[in-house]
Amino acid sequence: MSDFFTLTVLVAVVGSGVRLATPYLLAGLGETVGQKSGVLNLGIDGVMQLSAFSAYFVVLKTDNLMLGVLAGLAVGAVMGVFYGVITIVFKATQGISGIGIFIFGLGFSDLLFQRLVGTPKPIRQLPTIEIPFLSELPVVGEALFQHNPLTYVAFILVPVTILFLGKTTFGLNIRAVGENPHAADSLGVSVERTRYVAILIGNTMAGLAGVALVLELGIFQPNLTQGLGFIAVALVYFGSWRPSHVMAGALLYGLVNATVLQLKARNIIPLSFSELAAMAPAVLTIVALVILAQRVKGPAALTKPFIRH
Amino acid sequence: MGTSNTTKVLLEMRGITKRFPGVIANEDVDFDVRNGEVHTLLGENGAGKSTLMKIVFGLYQADEGEVLLRGEPIDIRSPSEAIAARIGMVHQHFMLVPPLTVAENVALGLSSSRRPFTDLAKVSTRISEISDAHGLAVDPSTEVWRLSVGERQRVEIIKALYRDAELLVLDEPTAVLTPQEVDDLFVILRRMVDDGRGLIFISHKLHEVMALSDRITVLRDGRVAGSTTPAEATRESLARMMVGREVRLTPHKGKVTVGDARLSIRNLTVIGDRGTPAVKNLSLDVLGGEILGIAGVSGNGQREFAEAVAGLRHTEPGGTITMDGADITTSSTRVRRNLGLAYVPEERMRDGVVAEFSVSENLVLVNHGSKEFTKRGLLATGAIRRRSTEMVKQFAVKTPTIDTPIASLSGGNIQKVVMARELSASPGVLLACQPTRGVDIGSAEYIHSRLIEQRERGAATLVVSEDLDEILGLADRIAVMYEGEIVAIIDSADAKREEIGLLMAGVLET
Numbered sequence: 001m002s003d004f005f006t007l008t009v010l011v012a013v014v015g016s017g018v019r020l021a022t023p024y025l026l027a028g029l030g031e032t033v034g035q036k037s038g039v040l041n042l043g044i045d046g047v048m049q050l051s052a053f054s055a056y057f058v059v060l061k062t063d064n065l066m067l068g069v070l071a072g073l074a075v076g077a078v079m080g081v082f083y084g085v086i087t088i089v090f091k092a093t094q095g096i097s098g099i100g101i102f103i104f105g106l107g108f109s110d111l112l113f114q115r116l117v118g119t120p121k122p123i124r125q126l127p128t129i130e131i132p133f134l135s136e137l138p139v140v141g142e143a144l145f146q147h148n149p150l151t152y153v154a155f156i157l158v159p160v161t162i163l164f165l166g167k168t169t170f171g172l173n174i175r176a177v178g179e180n181p182h183a184a185d186s187l188g189v190s191v192e193r194t195r196y197v198a199i200l201i202g203n204t205m206a207g208l209a210g211v212a213l214v215l216e217l218g219i220f221q222p223n224l225t226q227g228l229g230f231i232a233v234a235l236v237y238f239g240s241w242r243p244s245h246v247m248a249g250a251l252l253y254g255l256v257n258a259t260v261l262q263l264k265a266r267n268i269i270p271l272s273f274s275e276l277a278a279m280a281p282a283v284l285t286i287v288a289l290v291i292l293a294q295r296v297k298g299p300a301a302l303t304k305p306f307i308r309h
Numbered sequence: 310m311g312t313s314n315t316t317k318v319l320l321e322m323r324g325i326t327k328r329f330p331g332v333i334a335n336e337d338v339d340f341d342v343r344n345g346e347v348h349t350l351l352g353e354n355g356a357g358k359s360t361l362m363k364i365v366f367g368l369y370q371a372d373e374g375e376v377l378l379r380g381e382p383i384d385i386r387s388p389s390e391a392i393a394a395r396i397g398m399v400h401q402h403f404m405l406v407p408p409l410t411v412a413e414n415v416a417l418g419l420s421s422s423r424r425p426f427t428d429l430a431k432v433s434t435r436i437s438e439i440s441d442a443h444g445l446a447v448d449p450s451t452e453v454w455r456l457s458v459g460e461r462q463r464v465e466i467i468k469a470l471y472r473d474a475e476l477l478v479l480d481e482p483t484a485v486l487t488p489q490e491v492d493d494l495f496v497i498l499r500r501m502v503d504d505g506r507g508l509i510f511i512s513h514k515l516h517e518v519m520a521l522s523d524r525i526t527v528l529r530d531g532r533v534a535g536s537t538t539p540a541e542a543t544r545e546s547l548a549r550m551m552v553g554r555e556v557r558l559t560p561h562k563g564k565v566t567v568g569d570a571r572l573s574i575r576n577l578t579v580i581g582d583r584g585t586p587a588v589k590n591l592s593l594d595v596l597g598g599e600i601l602g603i604a605g606v607s608g609n610g611q612r613e614f615a616e617a618v619a620g621l622r623h624t625e626p627g628g629t630i631t632m633d634g635a636d637i638t639t640s641s642t643r644v645r646r647n648l649g650l651a652y653v654p655e656e657r658m659r660d661g662v663v664a665e666f667s668v669s670e671n672l673v674l675v676n677h678g679s680k681e682f683t684k685r686g687l688l689a690t691g692a693i694r695r696r697s698t699e700m701v702k703q704f705a706v707k708t709p710t711i712d713t714p715i716a717s718l719s720g721g722n723i724q725k726v727v728m729a730r731e732l733s734a735s736p737g738v739l740l741a742c743q744p745t746r747g748v749d750i751g752s753a754e755y756i757h758s759r760l761i762e763q764r765e766r767g768a769a770t771l772v773v774s775e776d777l778d779e780i781l782g783l784a785d786r787i788a789v790m791y792e793g794e795i796v797a798i799i800d801s802a803d804a805k806r807e808e809i810g811l812l813m814a815g816v817l818e819t
Contacts, residue, residue, distance in 0.1 A: 183405055
């Protein structure tokens with residue numbers, strides 16, 4: 001136990017915690033934007049899997065990481081168009097439609113994988129980029145500034161999302177449409193268009209989360225996400241629809257996860273307990289966020305299709 | 310702008326017809342507004358006022374007829390086109406986003422000078438200018454949910470003025486205001502009209518219509534029933550135009566000797582939905598043979614009070630509710646009903662009826678388990694049908710059949726069904742909340758006469774209403790509720806509108 005609390009180990013835990021938090025953060029931020037507009041998307045886990053497979057497949061065939069990322073983003077966007085048609089054009093019930101998207105993503109990515117790849121082959125992973133100067137700082141340098149590009153992107157997107165939702169005209173439209181679409185409509189703001197764009201942003205970011213996951217692992221397998229997308233949806237609720245809180249949740253989740261992995265690797269947790277310990281991140285994160293979350297009400301029009309009357 | 314504008318026709322609607330599946334909402338309606346005048350659109354619920362105004366605002370398109378704005382034909386296809394044409398609308402249900410600030414609410418939908426970012430500082434400055442110019446005091450940086458109803462109304466008007474509306478439509482703007490707030494609003498509206506704007510005022514409150522309007526057009530069943538001015542009209546003549554027959558506006562009350570207290574409430578405290586006391590240490594007696602009216606602005610604890618009396622909400626220890634000598638403070642609703650309590654709830658569609666059930670089922674709903682309606686565990690269909698047919702006749706419920714789903718009836722007829730059911734047991738104590746809200750004048754007149762009958766029968770009747778005219782017309786004594794307390798009890802013979810209004814606003818102390 002004593003050798004666990006050395007600086008080297010702690011730095012490694014924080015570093016891998018930040019890395020593990022990345023897909024949760026990307027998916028959670030996207031889901032925040034969507035929910036702020038009043039649209040719940042329970043299907044992001046499925047979107048992540050489809051995007052992860054697309055990125056995997058493109059990198060496998062072309063060995064070009066950039067093309068892989070673009071493929072994952074494109075598939076996310078296409079799924080956004082799809083989800084928009086279901087929820088905005090056909091005004092379907094959002095909860096159940098999202099589950100449908102999840103099952104579709106899970107099954108279709110599996111099918112494509114079996115048909116097009118079959119046996120898992122490793123691909124190139126995202127390179128680690130060391131930020132000049134900052135990465136040389138003692139302790140924090142290694143923990144925070146030696147990551148792959150998508151991790152940096154995810155954390156930069158936190159202030160960007162805060163700014164976007166809080167300070168831009170379009171962000172104001174999104175918030176208004178999620179709270180009282182009729183008010184927005186009466187002022188000439190198109191509820192449908194605003195929600196559509198929010199859904200596109202959310203799904204594209206879910207796609208990016210899938211890409212981050214698969215390019216971090218360097219390999220694809222069926223059900224790669226193992227419910228990660230659902231945790232991300234939960235983070236949005238428990239994070240009271242605030243990007244900074246969603247980030248806190250994602251980080252906590254990543255850090256607990258990294259700690260458990262580290263403890264397991266050092267045989268501090270006996271093998272017989274490892275299954276139980278694997279639950280720790282989810283349990284701890286949810287407990288912490290439930291305690292911390294102020295009783296904030298979500299967007300008033302969340303899950304309610306807009307019908308003019 | 311001055312008087313030169315007052316003769317110009319701002320908006321003209323000619324031969325407007327709008328059909329919905331199965332209904333004609335507007336038929337061949339002519340309507341116009343000039344600059345510098347208030348033209349009131351008066352009519353019952355469902356007469357077609359809101360439909361006509363939604364056409365003006367681009368929310369609906371007319372099937373026939375034409376709209377002219379400043380003399381030019383115009384086809385308004387969306388709210389943004391209406392706003393661009395300098396038409397503003399203050400909707401009946403506030404079109405505000407409560408978590409956003411006043412400035413954000415005003416800025417919504419406008420293009421910003423700092424694209425893609427918002428320019429709230431600039432918007433706030435302009436809001437303050439408009440506030441000062443029109444006497445619409447409000448702080449731009451406050452979230453709307455913190456504002457009082459009157460302040461929210463001001464925000465709605467500021468929204469329209471910010472967009473430089475020349476024609477302003479106000480759809481029942483006074484429904485949620487205290488009498489003082491109404492007076493303040495009318496001063497503001499008058500000033501706007503004097504600036505040369507044209508105003509369309511939608512209402513069914515006759516004394517307000519008389520006070521504010523320059524011209525009045527009455528709609529009935531989607532058609533224009535007539536046009537007049539306050540100088541030529543009386544409240545009675547307006548009511549006649551609205552309903553199409555003579556209406557008695559003030560119910561006729563005979564002399565009744567009051568008896569003992571049948572409902573006694575002592576030190577009642579009730580916690581509201583927000584977890585804070587909504588009713589505070591309230592004590593009240595309702596006597597047999599009297600109607601006690603509870604006046605107050607919505608949200609001052611009336612709903613929680615009524616629910617506590619009906620047995621739908623827990624009361625805090627220390628308070629008691631007694632009915633005909635029996636302590637019912639913790640009794641179930643069933644026990645209360647058996648003791649003779651009848652309850653006409655405020656939200657009749659939610660708490661008063663089962664929307665999917667038929668008229669007949671709703672009429673026997675409370676008593677369907679009684680010996681009369683249940684034989685050996687099975688519903689006695691024959692007896693139920695006989696009884697409900699009688700009740701429909703007795704209470705003049707307009708329904709195609711007794712098997713019609715209640716949801717397809719008008720508000721007035723649904724309320725008659727609720728009243729018929731609640732009064733069928735000849736209750737000793739009747740609690741009626743907002744008995745005529747959303748009810749047409751004809752049905753309201755009928756419901757009022759039925760309430761007065763209870764008084765003559767010796768029942769204790771408690772009427773909770775936000776409609777001060779209703780309270781003044783019905784009640785023998787008026788209790789004014791403010792912030793969970795009864796601030797005054799006034800004999801209706803001595804009651805003055807202004808005084809009650811001030812008490813409702815919490816301004817006047819007694």
